[in-house]
Structure formats: C-alpha cells, structure tokens
Amino acid sequence: MAESQDRHNAHEGHDHDGHAGHDHDAHAGHDHGAHADHDDHPGHDHGGHDDHDHDAHAGHDHGGHDDHDDHSGHDHGGYDDHDHDAHAGHDHGGHDDHDDHSGHDHGGHDHHGHAHDHAAELREASRKSLIIALVLIGGFMVAEIIGGILSGSLALLADAGHMATDAASIALALLAVWIAARPESIERTFGYQRTEVLAAAFNALSLWVIAGWIVWEAIERFSNHHEIHIEGGLMLSIGGIGLLVNIVAAFVLHSGSKHSLNVDGAFKHVMADLMGSVGVVISGVIVILTDWVLIDPILSVGIAVLIVVSSWRLVLKSLNVLLGGVPEHIDLYALCAEIEDVPGVTLIHDVHVFTVTSNYELMTAHVLVDPEFKGYEDEMQRQLRRIATEGHGLNHVTFQLCHSAGECTEDHHVGHLEALARPAR
C-alpha cells in the first residue's frame, strides 16, 4: 500500500508537470463513467466507490482495468490499491506503453468493453501530441512575427500567417478534445464527444477553402506576373526552417492521426503547410537559378490540388460520422450473418450502427431467439458481444433478445433478407 501510494504521488507530480490545468477535469469526467461500471455490479459498496472515484484517477487506465475486471465483484479493500497501481503504471509507462496497451487490447482480450476507456486513453495521447505540435508551430510563428517586425520583412510575416492557420487548426482540435472529455450527463448521454468529429469536419473543410484561396491568388499572380518580385534568398531560408518545423510537427501528429479524425484534421493542416513550404523552397531555388518567376503560381496550384486530394477522405469520413453512417471498416452484412450463425438465433433485425466519436462505435440490434433456447440468454449475449466487439471492433453493443418479432413495432429495420441479398464484396 505504501509503495502504491508513493507511486500515486509520483503520478500526481508527473501530471502537474506536463499537463494543462484542465487535465484533472478531463480525468474526473472520465472516471465518473468508469466508476458507474462498478456501481452497476450488484452488491458493491456504491458510496465508497463514488468517493474514491473523484480522488483517484481511476478507470482511465487500461492496465488498471485489466485487473479491475478480473476482480469485479471482489474485495473493495484492494480496489483502492488497484487504481493507484494502475494509474501509476500507466503514467510512468509513458507514451509507448500506452500504444502497446491499445494494441494489446484490440488483440482480442477480454477488454473490448473498455471502449470508452480506450477512447479516452487515445484522447489523452491525442491531447499530448496536439499540445507538442501547437507549442512547436506557435513558437515558430511568434519568432517569425518578431523577426518580421524587427527586420521589416513581409515574407516573414506572410509565412507567420501560414503558421497561424496551422496553429488555429491545432488549437481547434485541442479545444474539441477538451470539450469532448467533459462528462456524460442525463441530458447528454454521449457527453460532448462528438465535438471532435465536428472539429475534424471543420478543419477538413477549411482546407478546401484555403486551397480555393491559393488558386485564386495564383491566378492573380499569373495575370500580374510582371509585378512578381520574389526575394529568392530570404524566401528560401524562411521556407527551409518552416519546413523543418512542419516536419517535426507532422511527425508528432502522425500516429494520432491514424486513430482520431480530430488529430487527422490538424495533421492535414500541418501537411498542407509542409507541402507549401516545399513549394516555397523549390520555387526559391528555381527563381535563384533561372529567374523564372512563374514557377511560383504554377506550384501553388499544384499544392492546392494536393491539399484537396489529401483531405478528401477526411471530409467524407467525418461527414459520414455526422450523418450517422456505419463506419467504413465495419462490414455489417458479415457481422449480421455471423450473429445469425450463433446457435439459437433465428434472425437479427432493427440493426443500428453508428460512430459516436473516433474509437467509440455503437451497435444496437434486436435478435430473434428460438424459444427452445430459453434460459441460455446470458450465454448467447456473451457470444453476440464477442462477435461484435472482438470480431468486428465495435465498442459498445446492446442486443435485445426477443422470442417473437410480432411485438416488435419499429419499422426502420435493416432487414434480414436485405442482409443476405448483398452481393459478395
């Protein structure tokens, strides 16, 4: 206990070092949810849990939850220790550990249900990478502004403007993460988690606006190309440093961009600016070597096209989430077919799948069960859950087992027959 207490303290210290002030809020909100889990177990000491909850950052941790589950319904004395241990382990493990955990969990162990936890953990990783990227880019932007004012260089100020759009997109993503970590409530049973998706959609769409603006500017420069005066040398050096900063920031955001649409939105902005910097360097070199100033608008148009192409999928994905569509990686036909193969299942209907936010995908369905299988409901539920979570990567499932469909009055079914009629993919 003493040891774990120490570790807990160490964790607290760590937290205060590296995190912004709202860190604790985020944790608290999350913990709340985690704890409700325990509240739900009959026979638990609810009161004690609640108190405990808000102090320790329980449940945030994957490691902690592993233990947690194995022990569910067991002693409460040890529960305290668990959390402290777990949390300490998590935080000390740092980023890499973190990723390992997520891989591990998806590997099909018994923690699929920690979807929310998992999402929150990934959110925490996203937050860290976003903060690092923001500090990098914001710092460089401030340096450019100071340098630009001191030297009177418009080129420096213009590049600071580019950095400002990046910084704004990262700040928006961070804001979304912060809002999304707020706790669920009875008025909002999904909390504010979808703010992340909104931010992703906004960042992706704003890239298209930026691309349109670049093309507009390029056209103007084409028509007035006699007025183009490019300071080759200065442009080159600014572009070079900006490129480096963007490369580092892109590197920081890259891993997060794979599991979070929100981080992907910020990442795409950094990538767009990175491409812009490459364009500046290339056109600077060409201007110095050949004096061919038209290369600048030509490259600009090319970059605008690249920006639209690279953000295309993000736009589609985030709009699909907002429209309540089934996530791309889920083959709902196959999932329904597997569920119908479970012994005792007659058919599945009234199927709904949607994404709340990245890493939090929800499924509800009504499953018609052979009356002969009465009494085996819990076993069947387990099987269904395993198929949906481990087999298909869903995070949150609710299956309603019914013995007759006659009572079922919802008419917006994705029917069983439809499911089978689909041609092979």
Add this chain to the structure above:
Amino acid sequence: MATAQPRTGDNNRAEGNAGRNSMFVALMLTVALMVYEIIGGWASGSLALLAAAGLLLATGSAITISVFSAWAESRPASIERTFGYHRVEVVGSMLGALALWLVAAWVLFESISRIQNREELEISGGLMLIVGIIAAAANILAALVLRFGSRGNRRAGEAFWHLVSDFLGSIAVVVAAVLVRYSDWPVADPVFSIGIAALIAASSWRLILKVFYAIMEGTPEHLDLYSLCADIEEVPGVTLIHDVHAWSISEGYHAFTAHVVLEPGYAANTEDLLTEMRRIVYEKHHVSHLTVQFEESATQCLENHHLGHLEATSMFDL
C-alpha cells in the same frame, strides 16, 4: 401497431407536402432576386447590394436544404446508413452555415478595403436605390408566399425568418442608397455592407447552435430520462438499469437503449418484461425506438461509460 409511437418522420412528411409548393415558389423568388441583386451590384458598383445577395444566398441555401432533406428523410435506411438519411438536414445546415461565414468574411474584407480606398469609390446611388426598392418589395412577396402557403410547417417557418432578415438587408441597401445619392456620402455603401455581413453571420448562428446540439446526440427535450429509468427499475424482476443512452435521430424519431440487470430467475420471462418495457418507453415516455439488453449480472457487462443507477436516482434528492 397501436401501442407504438408512430414514427414522426411520417408526420413531417405529410406537413412537408403541404408546405413544399410554397417553399419551391419562395426558392425560385429568392434565386431570381439574388441574381438580380448581383447584377444590380455590379452595374451600380454597390457592395451593399452584393452583400444583400449574400443574405439571399443564406435564405436560398436554407430552403434548398429543407426541401432536399425532406426528400432525403423519405429514403429508406440502408446497410451503410442504418438510421436512414435523417441527419441530412443537420449536416446540410452545417455546410450551409460554413458557406455563410465565408460570404460574411468576404463582404467584411471587401468593405474594409473599399473604406480604405474610398477616394476610388464610384457608386451610382440612383440605380442602387431603384434596385434596392424593387428587391425589398420582392422580399415581402416571398415572405408572404411562405407565410400563408405553409402555415404550421416548421421548415417553412425557419425559412420565413430568413426572409425577414433579407428584408432588413434590403432596407439597409435602400438607406445606404439614399445616403449615397442625396448626401453625397459614398462610404455609406461599404459601411452598411458591414452591417449586412453581421446579419449574414447572425443568420448562421442559430443554425450553428441547432447543428451542435443535434450532433452531440443529446437526450430528447421532451424526455425525462430519470423518471424513465426509475419506471423501468420499478418493474418486478428488474434490479437496476445502466448503460443508458437516449437520443433523437430526427424530430420525433427518438431512440432509447439500455442494459437492464434482472433478479435471478426472471431471465426466462423476458417476453413479459419486454412487453412492459415497451409500454413504459413507447406509451408513457413517447420514445419510438427501444433496444434493451437483459442481463443476469452486470459483471459480464464491460462497457464502463454508464450512467449509473445511483446517479439516476440521486437526482430526485436535488
């Protein structure tokens, strides 16, 4: 099925048919007016007229989204979209709002640059005045068509408020034109344009709020989730309810999902329990879509983002 709530999407559709014709007429009027104001703006050199055309763009896109989403909602659900296309309206409104911000930003920047170069302003105040007066009149006409052609239709009601703000924009154009023509103060044009840009941004604001709350999947406004959970827990055999979610897919189409832990021995009676749940959820709380998962114990249930039972009941103490 008498026990079930009708899917209120159907109600919308019935209403929609009544209002649709007048909405088409209003849309045609709006588009024509917009083109007319753009041409007038170019011919007279007035930014205020172009800005007023931007306001009409807001109206036109709002009506288009309404008509389109009413059609989209009537499409069936598919395996890619298990809730159908009910969210088209929300996402369309979001895109529309973003487009309006762009228009407002452009008008703002253009106004500032015109104020900065005010010596170069060449505005035909007379032409601007005539165009503005005719536009204001057409605006009133469109608003009347919508008002009396589609009473009680929510979507037409929203479009009506757009037309009211269009009318304000037209009035601003007329006032600016009078100042340009008779007071020889051409800067009035970009100055009033800034005001119209503010109107454009304001008309997107309500959209934004609506979109935000719809996208967050909040509990339907009419639903007291605490009392719903309490009702379910009072059903004999139910130990507790957890993992509760309630949200609106679209107006009048609400979903409720929960995991319900049963006392030992009740698992065999799930049909009776389900009937009771349906009665509570459909009839008493007017939620049209129910998915409830019965469990013998919650230990198997690994979702941990529950709205806990204690939380739910502690609300009554407040």
